[in-house]
Amino acid sequence: MTQMMQNSDTPQNAxxxxxxxxxxxxxxxxxETLSLDALAAQLGMSTxxxxxxxxxxxxxxxxxxxQYLTLGHAKALLRARFTTLEAAHVAGLSGTGRLHDLFVRWEAMSPGEYASGGAGLEILWxxxxxxxxxxxxMGTDKGICGLSLAAEMGEDAAMDDLLARWPAATFxxxxxxxxxxxxAAFGMDRTLERAPLYLIGAPFQIKVWEALLKLPEGHVTTYGEIAKAIxxxxxxRAVGTAVGRNPIGYLIPCHRVLRKSGELGGYHWGLPIKRAMLGYEAARAESR
Structure with a gap:
């Protein structure tokens, strides 16, 4: 059963x-574009x-x-807020996003530990x-190691997805x-200092995920730019595979990766969630 976070009446809830x-x-x-009245009526709510x-x-x-949910906006975002990861990092942009300020440290498994399938590792969920x-x-004593969004795939599939990543671990x-x-990770308690990450993946995957952590909120990139940056x-193609295997979606922001054409591409936890995330972040960036 889903655990309610603090302040369940906050805008950030399920x-x-x-x-x-x-x-x-x-x-x-x-x-065509739906009016406010039409949307509310179809949702069975008052305007x-x-x-x-x-x-x-x-x-x-x-x-x-x-407007933020259209393909045209994704392309405009790519043109207007596209930054190479290296340039963003050099310019200090990676420190401007809300999440980046929380992740003041992260650790990674050694290649040997990864190859063992999580043997000897206790993972809490x-x-x-x-x-x-x-x-x-999911997390170890070192930090969050897995996150799966269930809105599109369902809770059973979300659980199976993460359990299969570390078959030899104890859960x-x-x-x-x-x-x-x-x-802390979802901004529900800003008094906490950090939400540490424990990256469990192959060395190449971790390089890709580390590059994604440098991408600021409200900016996007392409698979090709990630490949150059690392x-x-x-x-x-290998970068695309690593992005798709990201076990900590949203916190490691693979949703900010678009195809070179500006199309959204796929998303492991469902394309509607990716579109919602990009629109959410674009709106937040504009309001700031």
Whole structure:
């Protein structure tokens, strides 16, 4: 069962994302821009209540947010806020995002530990609410090592996905041990200093994930730019595979990677969630 975080009436909870997810589905299926009244009616809500919930979650009006969900906006974002990862890092941009300030340290398994499939490793897990629906979070005593968003794939598939990554590990349900890190990671408790990460992956994967952590909120990049940034410009396909195997989606922001054409591409936890994340961050960046 999903654990409620503190302040369950905050804009960042599963109910609000559920409304957004249904609104996105309606926007996708519509042949033209839907009015506020039309969206609210199809969701079975009053116009005023829908406006409050929607604006509280994303910070802009439903009409404005619809613009953030289009392919045209993704392309505009790529043109206007595209930065090479190296340039962003040199310019200090990696420190401007909310999440980057939280992750003041991270550790990685050794290649040998990774090859063992997590043998001898105890991994704790728990279900929580997040700004993007129910989220399964896993962690060791060193930090968060896994995160799976269940809004699209379902809770059983989300659990199976993470369990299969470290088949030899021992797993124990203990949400209370993880709760402080989860609250910090999703901005639910800003008094906490950090949400440490423990990256469990092959060396090449970890290089890709480390590069993603340098990408600021509100910016996007391409698979090719990541390949260049880690010194393997011809390994675009391998980079795509590593991005897709990211075990800590959103916290390691693989949703900020687009195809060179500006198309969104795929997303391990569901394309609607990727679109919601990009729109959410673009709206937040504009409001700042």
């Amino acid at each position: 109910y609000h994302y559920g409304v957004i997810a249904r609104a996105i589905a309606l926007i996708d299926s519509a042949e 005023a209540h829908f406006q409050r919930v929607f604006s509280a979650w994303v910070g802009v009006s439903p009409k404005r947010y619809q 728990g279900w929580f609410d997040s700004p993007f629906g129910a989220v399964l979070v 124990a349900e203990d949400p209370e041990r993880l709760r402080p890190w989860v609250l 010194g393997t410009p011809k390994a675009v």
